[in-house]
Amino acid sequence: MRVKISAILFALGLCALSISTSLAVQPVHWKISGVQDWQKTDRDSIGITGEGRVVLNRGHSRISGFEGLTVWDILETGGRTFVATGDQGTLYQITSGGKAEKVLSILQPEITAMGTNQRGDLFLGGAPDGAIYKVSGKEANLFVDLPENYIWAILPWGSSDLMVATGNAGKLYRVKSNGEASLFVDTEASHISGLIPLEGGELLATTEGPGRLLKINARGDIEVLYEAGQPEVRSPCRDEDGAIYFVVNPAKADKVRGQVMRLSPTGAVEKLWEALSGYAYDLHIDGQQNLWVSTGGGKDSGTVVRIQVDAPDQWTEVVRLPEPQITSMSMSGGVPVWVGTGGLGRVYALEASEAPQGVVHSTIEDAGSNARWGSLSLAPGPNPNSVRVYTRSGNTRDPDKTWSEWQRVPLQGIRGLVPSPAARFLQWKLELGSAASEVSEVDVVYLPANRPPRIQNLSVSELGAPLERGLDRASLNPVGQSLPGGLRIEFQPGAGNGRKDRESANDAEASWVRRFRSVTWKGTDPNKDKLKYDLSLKASDESRWNPVARDLTGPPWVWDSATVPDGWYQVQVEANDGEENQSEQTLRARRSSEPFLVDNTPPEFSSLSFEGSQITGTVSDKMSTIKSIEYSLDGETWRRVFPEDGIPDMSRESFKIQISTSLESGSYTLVVRAFDEAGNLGAGRLEFRKR
Incomplete structure (x- = not known):
């Protein structure tokens, strides 16, 4: 007779086998690096770049005096800056003193668009009644009432006319200077979400429901330049080489988020950039081949992002505000100078230079148990005069008064020792103090306290575990047994007929095999220490455990139950992490099986x-x-x-x-x-x- 165990060494009587490996215990590196990690931090006047760095935001200040939920549009004309808002249908202007001054209110709750004709007259689009008002001083007079509900864009057309984009029916109207309106084109979309002029009396339009980019000629003929497969295309703009840029938004910003697309003069369409969270709203291009896009509506705050057209991976969050959406931007000199928000209607003035200081608060690191904090290092090596790092620690998941005070890390070059006391939780705070300050990674090293291992799912194979006859290869008709823990035993009693089937072995040919039993378990260590296992056995009427195997490196353990008398038994598995720890620090865990029957006596x-x-x-x-x-x-x-x-x-x-x-x-x-x-x-x- 020949006995073989697949992938292990087996001997009759008590035997052990090893099939598991563990990682050696090491100090833990808690690293925050890359865009996704930085996105989880709490940042004030700090932006993220496409290369995974944090940098200072542009300086900005909030203009006081606005009321309402949304800033729909910001327009600079005639040396004045106007702001269209909802939900009270109010038009504001920003004074030279940097405050909001109410100009007027219309009879509708939303002013969704503003525009001028060639003579400089200011017009307002109201919703949800689709009326256009002409502003005269501090009064707004009804100019034309269109059949649609929403006004989304007002463009000057000819010497004194207007082109007006509308929704709930995506139609384009031409409105003469006397207020007479005529339908110019019906896009058959739900909304015309954006409109800009092209040469030769042509227009570039974007639509929602479906999301399309359209070119409309002077006769009102429509050419579909791109269909997005998403419900909204908006905010078209064009560079001096003829490339067209636009925003595509999904119905729900989940797996797909707001995107900035480019349609080249050759007709090729490509995605340049995708928002980190939520949707993209307003889009502009400057004379330096930079795109400026506002975002919001996701899990993060509203942002303004600068994208390099020739290297779109090199983008930078230049503004990050507490409001959930940045819905509109007003450009001057190729850069945004005013931004308006949604969720809470506010306007911010953007400065030309970076903020004097920005702060990043990390997420909370849970060491799992009391830990000793080691070094904290930064990459790249910062200017010590422009970057400061502080830490604090505690034993509650959320920082409270029981936590230690913020203590500055004394950096020497790129590295310094964390001064906070040993605890389970740690947080750091990073302060940037100049435009040259950039950090791509923060790495904290700590050594958690040793924690005991755990043993789970301890089981002994059932009495009379099923057997199969034959293998999936030419053989001498062996009998094989599959036991818990991924173990298979083959018993080959002699020459056979070379059968390759895997039918169940009958009791007669396999009865002598059934005495072999396997013990399986799952051992884990929270410190990822290597574990060793000792096994003991005792009969139900015994009080003392009898050692049967030592220093096993993992399950399963197989033994010939014929080496003990019939009766009820239990197995105990003891795990220890002594291979990775000094003897006085070694921790153990024990687990006993349910009683199981050994029966090797025939009827x-x-x-x-x-x-x-x-x-x-x-x-x-x-x-x-x-x-x-x-x-x-x-x-x-x-x-x-x-x-x-x-x-x-x-x-x-x-x-x-x-x-x-x-x-x-x-x-x-x-x-x-x-x-x-x-x-x-x-x-x-x-x-x-x-x-």
């Missing part, structure tokens, strides 16, 4: 007798129930016989075998065999003579 036959044409007998088992009874007469095929009560379900069963009346007179030998639930085979023999 026994008694009271076998022949009388008339019937053989009777009894079979019994000390530990298990009887599973099946079979007989063979003079070496013929084995035939099954059922107990007298019809069900083999007791540890003692009586049975009867009816001998055929056609059997000739003479001497015969009857062999009976029985299998118990553990798979043990017991046999009996009866010689009888039929007259």
Whole structure:
């Protein structure tokens, strides 16, 4: 007989095998680097770049005096700056003193667009009634009432006319100087979301529902330049080379977020940039091939991002505001100077230079237990006069008065020791103090306290685990057993017929195999220390655990249960992390299995007798129930016989075998065999003579 265990070494009796590896314990590096990490931090006057750095934002200040929920539009004309707002339909202007001054209110709750004609007259688009008002001093007079509900763009057209983009029906109207309106084109979209003029009396329009980029000629003919496959295209702009840029927004900013697209003069369309969170709103291009896009409506705050057209991966958040949306921008000299917000309607003035200081608060690091803090390092190496780092620690998940005070890390070059006391949680604060200050990574090293290992899912393979006959390769017809823990044992009793099937092995050919049992468990260590395992065994009537295996590196453990008497047993697994820790710091964990039965004793036959044409007998088992009874007469095929009560379900069963009346007179030998639930085979023999 040859015995083989796949992928392990096996020996009869007690045996162990190792199939797991663990990571050595090391100090933990808590790193914050890259765009996604920085996005999770709390930043004040700090922006993120496409290269994963944090830099100072542009300086900005909030203009006081605005009321309402949304700033829809900002327009500079005639030396004045006007702001269109909702939900009170109010027009403001920003005074030279940097304050908001109310100019007027219209009879509709929203002023969604502003525009002028060639003569400089100011017009307002109202919603939800789709009316256009002409401003005269501090009064707004109804100029024209269009059939649609929303006014989204007002452009000068000719010497005194207007082109007006509308929604809930995406139609374009031409409005003459006397207020007479005529339909110029119906895009058959829900909204015309954006409109800019082109040469030769042509227009570039964007739509919502569906999201498309359109070119409209002077006759009102429409050419679809791009269909986005998303519900909204908006905010078109064009550079001096003829490339067109526009925003595409999904219905829900989840897996897909607001995008900035480019349509080249050759007709190729490409995505230049995607918002970190939410949607993109307003889009402009300056004379230096920089795009300026406002964002919001996601999990993060509203931002203004500068994108280099020739290197779109090199983008920078130049403004980040507390409001959830930046809905509009007003440009001057190629850069935004005013921005308006939604969610809470506010206007901010942007400065030409960076803010004097910005602060980044990290997320809270959970060491899992009390930890000793090591070094903190920055990359790239900062100017010590422009970058300061502070830390604090505590034992509550949210910082409170029990935490330590902020303490400055004494940097020497790029590195310094964290001064905060040992605790479970740590947070750092980074202050940037000049335009040259840039940080791409903060790395904190700490050593968590040793924590005990854990043992889970301890189990012992069931009595009489199923076996298969044959393998998926040419073999000598072995018998294989799959045990918990990914273990497979092959038993090869001798030359076979080379069968490759995997049918279940029957009790007769596999009964001697079933004594092999496996113990499996899952050991984990919160410090990722390597673990060693000691196993012990005891009978149910014993009080002391008996060691059976030491220094195992992992499950499963397999043993021949025939080496112990029948009865109820338990296995105990003890894990220790001593290989990675000094003896006084070694921690242990123990877990005991549920009691399991060892039964290697076969059933026994008694009271076998022949009388008339019937053989009777009894079979019994000390530990298990009887599973099946079979007989063979003079070496013929084995035939099954059922107990007298019809069900083999007791540890003692009586049975009867009816001998055929056609059997000739003479001497015969009857062999009976029985299998118990553990798979043990017991046999009996009866010689009888039929007259």
